[in-house]
Amino acid sequence: MANAHFESALHNPSCGDEVRFWARIDHDTIKTISFEGKGCVISMASASLLAEYAHGHSLHELAQCNGNFMQTLIAMPLGPVRLKCALLSLQALQTGIQLFKKGQSHAQSCHLEGKNSGHCC
Numbered sequence: 001m002a003n004a005h006f007e008s009a010l011h012n013p014s015c016g017d018e019v020r021f022w023a024r025i026d027h028d029t030i031k032t033i034s035f036e037g038k039g040c041v042i043s044m045a046s047a048s049l050l051a052e053y054a055h056g057h058s059l060h061e062l063a064q065c066n067g068n069f070m071q072t073l074i075a076m077p078l079g080p081v082r083l084k085c086a087l088l089s090l091q092a093l094q095t096g097i098q099l100f101k102k103g104q105s106h107a108q109s110c111h112l113e114g115k116n117s118g119h120c121c
Contacts (some may be wrong), residue, residue, distance in 0.1 A: 001034050008096030010088055017043040019050070019089045019094050030054045032070050035092075042078070047089035049073050059097050065090055068117070 001022035009020035017039030
């Protein structure tokens with residue numbers, strides 16, 4: 001996405017799922033958002049549903065989302081392993097929001113399992 005205010009990527013090395021979000025923000029609200037990724041159906045469906053939900057919502061609202069929110073958004077029960085797949089997109093989006101709030105626009109986060117890996121996903 002051209003002129004994105006943030007780019008944030010996460011990778012789960014235990015299963016290979018990857019997701020990357022880009023967003024444009026206006027008045028602390030997501031105005032445009034896109035993602036790309038690869039992985040299991042739950043991971044990609046979660047990223048798609050979250051991107052749809054995030055559009056038009058405030059950064060504050062999105063920062064408050066959690067695992068219960070994601071299970072409600074997906075509308076199906078998930079065990080602990082599958083919940084991790086669903087949470088990858090939320091963690092990536094929230095990392096991007098944190099970067100934006102810190103003034104690191106156009107910064108990219110590359111994490112493995114939520115920890116800085118020192119290299120890009």
